[in-house]
Amino acid sequence: MTAKTAPRAGFYSRMGVGAPFDPNHDLVTSPVFSPLVLAAIRLALGSYALFVLLFHLIWDAVKTHDADSFFSYFTHLSYTGIIAYYFAAGAHTLCYALKRGQGYPLQRWPRPLQFLHLLLYSTITTYPFVVTVVFWALLSGPSTFATRFDTWINISQHAMNSLYALFEITLTNGRPSPWLHLPLCVLLLACYLGVAYITHATQGFYTYSFLDPQREHAKLAGYIVGIAVAECLAFLFARGLAVLRMRLARRRAWERTEAESIEQEPQAIDEWEEVERPGTPIGHAV
Secondary structure, rough: OOOOOOOOOHHHHHHOOOOOOOOOHHHHOOOOOOHHHHHHHHHHHHHHHHHHHHHHHHHHHHHHHHHHHHOOHHHHHHHHHHHHHHHHHHHHHHHHHHHHHHHHHHHHOOOOHHHHHHHHHHOOHHHHHHHHHHHHHHOOOOOHHHHHHHHHHHHHHHHHHHHHHHHHOOOOOOOOOOHHHHHHHHHHHHHHHHHHHHHHHOOOOOHHHHHHHHHOOOOHHHHHHHHHHHHHHHHHHHHHHHHHHHHHHHHHHHHHHHHHHHHHHHHHHHHHHHHHHHOOOOOOOO
């Protein structure tokens, strides 16, 4: 008689796509807000980010005439990812709220789309931190706040982007990203190098000065490795915050349960005493 071996986890289960998908509705709920309020916040934040991106794109097309290179910048690509996630998550959360907790469309969609949604979540909760750190550490300068437009754009795209990530990590019930998402996030960053060097080959400039091998020489490898390390640290930071939030939520739930049980104990004791208390003695006939 041969012992049965546990089935190996498939690709999707290792990537966080369970069957059934998100049975506890973590992706569309919050420890702080109701589903309807969460949907409204997500859609409002997504709308603001979309307005910022479109205004910046139109400004570059009309004022500086360099809109053809707009999506060559990683900042704009990652910001587009934030917009996509917030609108997708907001729409699913709204459906969940309107159906009064009876599920949401993504739960019924094909598993590849469920995986891509989770991978998008992993990118929008890590890339913004990398963008923020790299910009303020390496790229910012006197022109960062030169005009009102520059001030608004840089704050929106290089500071508020990290607030968007923190909101999803700390104020929703989204679970920590699976570890196997980390190499995929690093791989997507590496793919961006192709975009940067294709832009140089076709348009004659480097999107970021530290990617110029003629200028940076050996430092270029250090910058590339440093950004990869920054992504790993951002992933650990986001995952750690999510784990901490889940532990605090479990602790609050346990404390609430304990408080309710303590409140119910006196009532139970009173009921027990009332049942056990002897009745009025019956008199004997004379």
